[in-house]
Amino acid sequence: MNLSLPDQSMHSSSEGCIEDDKADVMLPCFHRNMYDEPLASYSNGSIISQLLRKTIHSKRALDESPFYLSSSAAADCGQEDQSSVSSKDSTVEAASPSGHAPTGASPEGEHAMSDHLQAKRARVENIIRVMVGSPNSRQHGESERSENEARDTREAREAYRENKRKQRLPQHQEHSAAAQVSRKPGSSSSDNCNTKDEECHKLKEQLHSMQRLLRHLQEKFLQVYHQEEAEYDRDETEVGVERDILGESTESHYISAEDDFERKNNRVAAECKDRIKVADYLVQQRESQNLQETLKQELTRAVSDCVDRVFKNVSSKGFDLSPQQRICSSPEMQISTGAERKSQQASSALDHSQAEGVGIKSRSLEYYESSEAHSPQDQTEALSLVVRKPAVPPMSSVTPTVKRPYPVHQAPFQFSYSTPLHDSHILEHLLKYGPHSNFGGLPCLPPSMDRTSPDSVDLPWETIAMRSKVTSSHLGHHARPSSLGGVTVDNLCLPHVKIECGELQGMADRNPYMSLNISFHSLTADSQLLFFSLNINVNIQEGLTPSHLKKAKLMFFYTRYPSSNVLKTFFPDVKFNRCITSQLIKWFSNFREFYYIQMEKFARQAIVDGVTDVKDISVSRDSELFRALNMHYNKANDFHVPDRFLEVAEITLHEFYNAISATKDSDPSWKKAIYKVICKLDSDVPEEFKTSSYL
């Protein structure tokens, strides 16, 4: 019964767990205290509870305290019971049977009754008398008291239930709830109505402030959301719907929160949960939008980077289009060159990080505006027949005494069923015609995470061939994953963007060169992760495919002696190693072998046929020699062999004819002289071969 005990037990909520056996003794309260730990601490800290703790000494606590008492309250209750009862009896119930109670009060309790406390008690009791409003209170005596007690008990139970409910609230709410509950123990009698009222007001205020806070948060969310809307309102329709939905839901929540303040105490939790849900939804919305934007930006940046590098590469090597190429270039290709140049400028001018959907569109427009401006220039350049490679030896006299099916200004070479697409073609295609178009099956050429490959210097970019498709998929609209590791951007719920990549392996064989080159490593780590999370199926060619062979054969029309660097340049999708390189070299060696065999054969045939003048020998597209060669290197006959190759073939044939005529073939190494000549006749391989190929 000492007053120090309450304090002791008050702290026992934490200490008792560790050391004290009192926990067992005070089981009902204590166990609750453990569960209501935050509550207890709050009650200790609460001003109201402080007040109560003082006040409680002059009041009788409820016997049913276990329902709601916090540790301090419970302890107080237990300790103060007698004194409280006695004090109350002595003042309020003077005529009660236990009127002598004051004397029964513990000396400590009596001693504790300071003057101001007594004064306060008197004041409070006076107020209570008024508040209870029962003029018969005194007359009814015990019954009245029991009624009050019963009511308080009910209130206490209510409070406890509320308390339980409020424990689920966020902490700042718990605080107020705790404040509310912590004072309950003292409300054993009607005199608490005053403080109750008081506290009710405080609670109201707290709740109001909380509401304001929530509203503020809500507004912030909506503000940010709308801001983002304004920024990226390229897709107003879809997002607009979402916004409407959001607006509605939040609005309704808002209103409902406004309505019934008095009753909503027990609804606050649910309310907050709903709001949190809304907030979460907004956050998710933002996140997915961020993802979308990030992906777009990174893709755009990577693409422009790629174009930059392509041209940097080209210009650094002094690469230029060969005359044939210029002449032969289809208008489409000329456009693309102009576009590429423009793109170089544009990409350097444009901040990559700022390149967004709008930027893409505007740039694609620039492409076509500029292409018109550039194409005439390109045309004039193309008409000038400049040969940069070692000029044709003065054997030109040998050349055309024969009529050719094609004029010197050769008709555009092109693939019979498809013009080879440039990177920029694909880009332009994508940008101009939109993602709905597709380029046919494109193989997935994966970014290799291994940058130790020797070609990484020469080929800083690896190809990610992808077919880009824009779908109208909404958030949560999951695209079906395509077969064979097809790539979709599902799982990410990226609206408006879906990328599919290489559907079938067979397609990789057919056109592994036409690809959209993206510098995967120029992407940020986030975007790389994003790519992987997009499940993009990437796959760098470890070996040479039949498509590579075909490409090599077509390249042979331009170069008979390609250097390994050229090979690496023109097979960017191949992971080069010693074996691959030598294999490619071997291919060209074999090509040459066949070529020279044919030359020797036809030269000897000419001699057998009685040709006496080398000038009578020519190579046209009609000649047997050409057909044999074309059959070998261009079996499908879907590639228009450049005239230059015909010239070179004719020169080679003449060389053989002359050597054989001069009986130089008796020398075991008589061909070497011819090889020396022929190796100088190589021309540059069109850039189309670098990154793209026929379909």
Next chain:
DNA sequence: ACGTGGCCTG
């Protein structure tokens, strides 16, 4: 030693 090219063979 290594890369490259040519020749021969299968």
Next chain:
DNA sequence: CAGGCCACGT
């Protein structure tokens, strides 16, 4: 077309 072998140049 690939493998083996050889020769040559660096």
